[in-house]
Amino acid sequence: MQKSQVLLVGAAVALLVVLVAFGRTIPHSEKRAMPTAGPMMGGQEQQPIAFSELLASAKQKVPADKLLLINSLENKVVRGDVKTQQIAAYKQLYASWDSLNQLPIAAHYLGEAAKLENSEKSLTFAANLFLEHLEHAQDPAISKWESQQALSLLDQAIQLSPNNDSLKIQQALLYMNTGEPMVGVQKLREVVAANPDNLEAQLTLANLAIQSGQYDKAIQRMDTLLQRHPDEAKAIFVQAEAYRSKGDVKKAVELFEQCKKLLKDPALKAEIDNYIKSIQ
Numbered sequence: 428m429q430k431s432q433v434l435l436v437g438a439a440v441a442l443l444v445v446l447v448a449f450g451r452t453i454p455h456s457e458k459r460a461m462p463t464a465g466p467m468m469g470g471q472e473q474q475p476i477a478f479s480e481l482l483a484s485a486k487q488k489v490p491a492d493k494l495l496l497i498n499s500l501e502n503k504v505v506r507g508d509v510k511t512q513q514i515a516a517y518k519q520l521y522a523s524w525d526s527l528n529q530l531p532i533a534a535h536y537l538g539e540a541a542k543l544e545n546s547e548k549s550l551t552f553a554a555n556l557f558l559e560h561l562e563h564a565q566d567p568a569i570s571k572w573e574s575q576q577a578l579s580l581l582d583q584a585i586q587l588s589p590n591n592d593s594l595k596i597q598q599a600l601l602y603m604n605t606g607e608p609m610v611g612v613q614k615l616r617e618v619v620a621a622n623p624d625n626l627e628a629q630l631t632l633a634n635l636a637i638q639s640g641q642y643d644k645a646i647q648r649m650d651t652l653l654q655r656h657p658d659e660a661k662a663i664f665v666q667a668e669a670y671r672s673k674g675d676v677k678k679a680v681e682l683f684e685q686c687k688k689l690l691k692d693p694a695l696k697a698e699i700d701n702y703i704k705s706i707q
Contacts, residue, residue, distance in 0.1 A: 475572035478535060485529050497523055514540045530560045531573060538580055547588045554580035574605040592618050592625050600631070626661060633665050642673035660689040671706055680707065
């Protein structure tokens with residue numbers, strides 16, 4: 428899980444330490460949230476931009492020679508009666524728009540090629556292009572459209588690889604960060620129901636519990652995980668943060684110290700030491 432992570436607003440400093448210490452296996456804390464795909468506009472949910480509108484706007488900024496090539500490639504897609512020809516034309520359109528730094532449109536065409544290729548690798552790659560731009564998108568209508576495109580591509584990839592938990596978690600986090608949190612939570616629960624040892628899903632659910640004030644649920648979830656994996660430093664760290672959040676600083680410090688002993692990197696140990704000092 429790299430680009431599509433849900434924002435947790437609670438215990439930001441502690442979660443930042445986790446990100447530094449263990450990699451981005453749990454949600455962002457120090458960065459701003461990705462633009463929400465479904466904000467309310469005058470009491471109504473934000474609608475996605477139509478691709479035709481996005482394309483028309485972008486074409487107004489394209490030099491004439493480039494626009495001629497793009498229009499030619501679009502005609503190839505329409506007229507192509509062989510799938511391989513359509514895939515090739517879509518990829519050329521992707522390259523053309525990418526060279527113009529029009530990333531959402533480039534991602535669209537690579538996504539169309541991936542749908543025709545119907546391989547997990549190509550579908551996931553295209554979805555990640557949308558996710559990369561989604562983190563920086565300013566227009567809520569474009570954000571909504573990009574999130575829908577990424578979800579659709581991940582859906583197709585999951586159908587091809589139904590046992591790939593990483594794809595399911597990526598999709599769940601995208602739902603949670605783009606206006607449908609309960610759909611995302613349910614998908615994460617399905618992952619851990621089928622595979623209780625999936626650390627990423629368990630950590631994410633525990634952190635969501637912390638963020639919503641359900642500290643005992645987070646502790647219990649980590650307790651269960653640690654019964655099977657007693658030396659899992661990530662789980663110990665998150666459990667410590669749950670205790671800190673509920674006000675049991677003494678227990679939290681004890682667990683942070685336990686977590687620290689499992690780390691080899693002196694810099695990471697120092698990060699935890701600094702955090703312990705800040706909460707005492």
